[in-house]
Amino acid sequence: xxxxxxxxxxxxxxxxxxxxxxxxxxxxxxxxxxxxxxxxxxxxxxxxxxxxxxxxxxxxxxxxxxxxxxxxxxxxxxxxxxxxxxxxxxxxxxxxxxxxxxxxxxxxxxxxxxxxxxxxxxxxxxxxxxxxxxxxxxxxxxxxxxxxxxxxxxxxxxxxxxxxxxxxxxxxxxxxxxxxxxxxxxxxxxxxxxxxxxxxxxxxxxxxxxxxxxxxxxxxxxxxxxxxxxxxxxxxxxxxxxxxxxxxxxxxxxxxxxxxxxxxxxxxxxxxxxxxxxxxxxxxxxxxxxxxxxxxxxxxxxxxxxxxxxxxxxxxxxx
Amino acid sequence: xxxxxxxxxxxxxxxxxxxxxxxxxxxxxxxxxxxxxxxxxxxxxxxxxxxxxxxxxxxxxxxxxxxxxxxxxxxxxxxxxxxxxxxxxxxxxxxxxxxxxxxxxxxxxxxxxxxxxxxxxxxxxxxxxxxxxxxxxxxxxxxxxxxxxxxxxxxxxxxxxxxxxxxxxxxxxxxxxxxxxxxxxxxxxxxxxxxxxxxxxxxxxxxxxxxxxxxxxxxxxxxxxxxxxxxxxxxxxxxxxxxxxxxxxxxxxxxxxxxxxxxxxxxxxxxxxxxxxxxxxxxxxxxxxxxxxxxxxxxxxxxxxxxxxxxxxxxxxxxxxxxxxxxxxxxxxxxxxxxxxxxxxxxxxxxxxxxxxxxxxxxxxxxxxxxxxxxxxxxxxxxxxxxxxxxxxxxxxxxxxxxxxxxxxxxxxxxxxxxxxxxxxxxxxxxxxxxxxxxxxxxxxxxxxxxxxxxxxxxxxxxxxxxxxxxxxxxxxxxxxxxxxxxxxxxxxxxxxxxxxxxxxxxxxxxxxxxxxxxxxxxxxxxxxxxxxxxxxxxxxxxxxxxxxxxxxxxxxxxxxxxxxxxxxxxxxxxxxxxxxxxxxxxxxxxxxxxxxxxxxxxxxxxxxxxxxxxxxxxxxxxxxxxxxxxxxxxxxxxxxxxxxxxxxxx
Numbered sequence: 001x002x003x004x005x006x007x008x009x010x011x012x013x014x015x016x017x018x019x020x021x022x023x024x025x026x027x028x029x030x031x032x033x034x035x036x037x038x039x040x041x042x043x044x045x046x047x048x049x050x051x052x053x054x055x056x057x058x059x060x061x062x063x064x065x066x067x068x069x070x071x072x073x074x075x076x077x078x079x080x081x082x083x084x085x086x087x088x089x090x091x092x093x094x095x096x097x098x099x100x101x102x103x104x105x106x107x108x109x110x111x112x113x114x115x116x117x118x119x120x121x122x123x124x125x126x127x128x129x130x131x132x133x134x135x136x137x138x139x140x141x142x143x144x145x146x147x148x149x150x151x152x153x154x155x156x157x158x159x160x161x162x163x164x165x166x167x168x169x170x171x172x173x174x175x176x177x178x179x180x181x182x183x184x185x186x187x188x189x190x191x192x193x194x195x196x197x198x199x200x201x202x203x204x205x206x207x208x209x210x211x212x213x214x215x216x217x218x219x220x221x222x223x224x225x226x227x228x229x230x231x232x233x234x235x236x237x238x239x240x241x242x243x244x245x246x247x248x249x250x251x252x253x254x255x256x257x258x259x260x261x262x263x264x265x266x267x268x269x270x271x272x273x274x275x276x277x278x279x280x281x282x283x284x285x286x287x288x289x290x291x292x293x294x295x296x297x298x299x300x301x302x303x304x305x306x307x308x309x310x311x312x313x314x315x316x317x318x319x
Numbered sequence: 320x321x322x323x324x325x326x327x328x329x330x331x332x333x334x335x336x337x338x339x340x341x342x343x344x345x346x347x348x349x350x351x352x353x354x355x356x357x358x359x360x361x362x363x364x365x366x367x368x369x370x371x372x373x374x375x376x377x378x379x380x381x382x383x384x385x386x387x388x389x390x391x392x393x394x395x396x397x398x399x400x401x402x403x404x405x406x407x408x409x410x411x412x413x414x415x416x417x418x419x420x421x422x423x424x425x426x427x428x429x430x431x432x433x434x435x436x437x438x439x440x441x442x443x444x445x446x447x448x449x450x451x452x453x454x455x456x457x458x459x460x461x462x463x464x465x466x467x468x469x470x471x472x473x474x475x476x477x478x479x480x481x482x483x484x485x486x487x488x489x490x491x492x493x494x495x496x497x498x499x500x501x502x503x504x505x506x507x508x509x510x511x512x513x514x515x516x517x518x519x520x521x522x523x524x525x526x527x528x529x530x531x532x533x534x535x536x537x538x539x540x541x542x543x544x545x546x547x548x549x550x551x552x553x554x555x556x557x558x559x560x561x562x563x564x565x566x567x568x569x570x571x572x573x574x575x576x577x578x579x580x581x582x583x584x585x586x587x588x589x590x591x592x593x594x595x596x597x598x599x600x601x602x603x604x605x606x607x608x609x610x611x612x613x614x615x616x617x618x619x620x621x622x623x624x625x626x627x628x629x630x631x632x633x634x635x636x637x638x639x640x641x642x643x644x645x646x647x648x649x650x651x652x653x654x655x656x657x658x659x660x661x662x663x664x665x666x667x668x669x670x671x672x673x674x675x676x677x678x679x680x681x682x683x684x685x686x687x688x689x690x691x692x693x694x695x696x697x698x699x700x701x702x703x704x705x706x707x708x709x710x711x712x713x714x715x716x717x718x719x720x721x722x723x724x725x726x727x728x729x730x731x732x733x734x735x736x737x738x739x740x741x742x743x744x745x746x747x748x749x750x751x752x753x754x755x756x757x758x759x760x761x762x763x764x765x766x767x768x769x770x771x772x773x774x775x776x777x778x779x780x781x782x783x784x785x786x787x788x789x790x791x792x793x794x795x796x797x798x799x800x801x802x803x804x805x806x807x808x809x810x811x812x813x814x815x816x817x818x819x820x821x822x823x824x825x826x827x828x829x830x831x832x833x834x835x836x837x838x839x840x841x842x843x844x845x846x847x848x849x850x851x852x853x854x855x856x857x858x859x860x861x862x863x864x865x866x867x868x869x870x871x872x873x874x875x876x877x878x879x880x881x882x883x884x885x886x887x888x889x890x891x892x893x894x895x896x897x898x899x900x901x902x903x904x905x906x907x908x909x910x911x912x913x914x915x916x917x918x919x920x921x922x923x924x925x926x927x928x929x930x931x932x933x934x935x936x937x938x939x940x941x942x943x944x945x946x947x948x949x950x951x952x953x954x955x956x957x958x959x960x961x962x963x964x965x966x967x968x969x970x
Contacts, residue, residue, distance in 0.1 A: 226944045228887040245364070273945040276913045301423060301430030302364050310362045313911040318887070318943070 012219035029187035039264030045175020069206030070109035077119035083126035177289035224273040245297035328450040335457035352413035398456035552783035563626035569647035604630035606662035628664040635659035644671025673762030697759035713805035889943035893961020
């Protein structure tokens with residue numbers, strides 16, 4: 001299907017706004033996080049949600065999947081989960097004396113990897129190729145994934161027993177790390193009231209189809225970025241490499257992700273070009289999880305977020 | 320919080336402590352932070368470091384005060400200087416960018432375990448209170464202090480007074496609170512004086528107090544006599560010579576109601592020659608031995624502990640020295656460590672001639688002691704023989720007991736001791752001996768001081784603990800005062816058996832304190848201070864330089880600076896002129912703020928028309944950051960709106 005035959009009557013910003021409004025019927029009081037998740041979805045970046053249990057991580061992923069009418073699968077990561085449980089396995093069929101490939105849950109459009117840090121590193125790395133290159137190689141054969149393929153992984157930062165922290169390479173595959181955080185008391189009351197009879201998730205219907213999403217993803221690339229802001233994004237990413245108490249800074253993949261996510265955010269917020277605010281708003285989510293802190297920083301309680309926030313304050317923002 | 324309030328609190332502190340030289344620059348430096356546009360954006364880690372530095376500073380200050388002044392003066396002085404130890408943090412916060420102080424700055428536990436939402440607080444009110452407490456630690460007890468304190472305490476209260484209360488009612492309630500506060504503190508003070516009078520021993524800390532006019536004994540008290548293991552004196556004797564067994568502090572001549580008093584014992588000045596630290600007690604005396612005594616006094620004008628027959632006291636810095644006819648030597652100086660060298664003639668006490676008081680026995684004890692004296696046949700003996708008989712009498716039938724089981728009924732406790740119980744502590748023995756000798760016609764005085772019994776291998780010196788406090792008798796025999804100690808020698812062993820389990824550790828601490836004080840005294844205070852300055856000053860400079868190096872911005876884009884130096888498009892946007900104009904009014908954009916953030920901040924706080932500004936910012940953004948740029952009409956609109964906005968602002 002050609003891009004141009006889709007919805008030439010509707011502006012991409014309006015379409016994105018429609019998606020946002022649809023999801024907001026389920027996820028209340030999380031506008032900023034929701035905008036960032038949508039920006040990542042449309043900007044083809046994967047999202048790691050790190051938050052306490054019960055803050056709405058899974059609901060957010062499901063609401064997104066339902067809103068776009070995409071195929072949704074959820075994998076609960078456990079210590080005994082094997083790579084083949086995710087990727088799929090070839091089974092011998094005695095009838096025709098040959099192996100048939102049974103696709104695993106990764107062959108979907110939106111994948112919710114719940115509690116991703118509970119699986120062994122071997123299983124975690126099964127996601128690597130899929131997330132970076134949109135394909136999986138099994139038994140020497142490469143299977144291409146759907147072009148909507150989008151991973152929302154969750155992890156619980158509180159419980160550390162029996163978990164395997166994601167390796168840096170895996171972390172780097174996520175475009176964003178976000179946390180939802182707790183909502184205000186009023187919003188929480190609204191959530192309780194909304195779910196008295198039935199879950200609002202059951203009520204929402206797809207508001208865009210897969211073809212429209214593909215078109216939107218193309219439109220994100222059309223969002224204009226000035227050279228100055230590209231420089232700003234690169235300068236932020238590079239500054240993490242020389243920041244004190246950082247052992248390993250963010251790589252060029254981070255500069256790329258920062259620009260792309262800012263484009264996505266501009267589109268979701270109804271703009272057609274990137275403003276410095278977009279880059280600034282995305283910087284912590286894009287950069288912080290890629291930093292490896294030195295022991296001194298960990299001892300003095302400085303977090304990667306703190307470092308990125310400091311950098312944002314120290315590097316003059318284009319104005 | 321109003322900066323002048325803080326300045327007033329600091330000024331109050333300066334007034335109360337008399338440290339104007341310190342208070343004035345501190346107040347100016349802090350208040351200037353509200354006026355100057357200069358700001359350092361310190362990262363959390365840097366603030367942590369400043370806070371840690373303050374902690375180190377406070378610990379060093381506390382250690383220095385403890386070593387120099389000892390408790391409890393050190394605690395009071397620490398309270399007095401505490402806010403200054405926190406001054407670096409206060410300055411860092413005042414010249415920093417955040418309004419509230421992160422709790423993590425103060426608590427290590429929160430740094431290790433950061434809370435999900437950073438908790439902050441306004442540090443200025445606690446700091447204000449801290450200055451008031453510090454001012455009160457100066458302990459100036461006049462009504463001006465109370466008036467000043469009430470004024471400074473009411474200032475913030477007036478500011479936060481809820482509007483729903485009427486001024487009159489609020490004022491009356493406040494006056495009542497002030498009056499109650501005054502009454503309570505007065506009552507507390509009186510209660511403390513009463514308590515101090517009742518239980519002096521409860522409050523006696525390390526070091527011992529001696530009142531040369533009165534010695535309250537524990538005679539007649541039931542229960543155990545318990546004294547601490549604290550080391551109060553250190554005695555260094557010459558090579559080969561042991562120290563004198565007894566160090567005398569004061570003698571008393573009148574016994575009444577379980578207390579000894581020094582009557583008709585007026586103090587007279589002792590002159591120093593040839594050097595001001597050389598005090599001559601007995602110009603004609605020829606010393607046969609000398610010892611060095613290191614003393615620690617908690618009282619202001621301490622009484623010296625001297626061996627019998629002291630001729631001169633040397634190397635003692637004091638304002639004045641005086642002594643009474645009973646042999647008590649008191650000097651005028653501040654509490655703390657001091658040491659002196661005593662040259663003495665062994666075996667001969669130097670005191671005034673015997674008087675009528677030295678033979679008097681109160682009516683309650685007279686009959687019993689007179690009977691006892693004649694029973695022992697003391698009246699027929701020579702004084703020397705009588706003293707020997709008395710010594711033997713107490714050595715034979717009496718026991719040392721630190722625990723007193725029951726009190727005598729209908730009899731003076733000292734008579735009960737001699738006739739019935741025959742067991743008691745040194746005060747019983749000394750009092751009974753003195754009275755018995757008096758009954759035999761030998762002038763006798765009750766002497767108090769310390770026994771030198773313990774040699775410390777740790778310190779390589781003789782140490783005298785508080786429980787070595789002792790009393791004995793000085794009897795006038797053959798024209799000289801001799802020391803008569805009738806307490807059974809087992810007393811020291813019995814006392815030592817009650818020493819605490821921590822004694823060893825406490826001894827080491829005590830010794831370290833003593834050595835530090837000695838080091839301080841040996842190098843004159845000046846040298847040590849300048850040495851400390853040499854160490855601390857470069858360190859402070861280094862920290863200042865580190866902070867300066869790591870400064871990250873000076874708050875506002877300063878007016879008059881080149882507007883933009885980047886080669887990017889849109890440098891002629893009208894927004895920059897607006898920014899500049901707002902900067903002159905104190906609302907400039909900060910370096911890390913985007914134009915959008917700046918607008919949001921202005922919208923929240925600044926008294927300007929933000930509706931028009933929002934349009935200008937929008938056009939400016941498009942002009943600067945949209946590669947497609949502005950259309951001709953949009954550019955004209957930006958130009959026109961910007962000019963209009965500036966014109967409205969200028970007018």
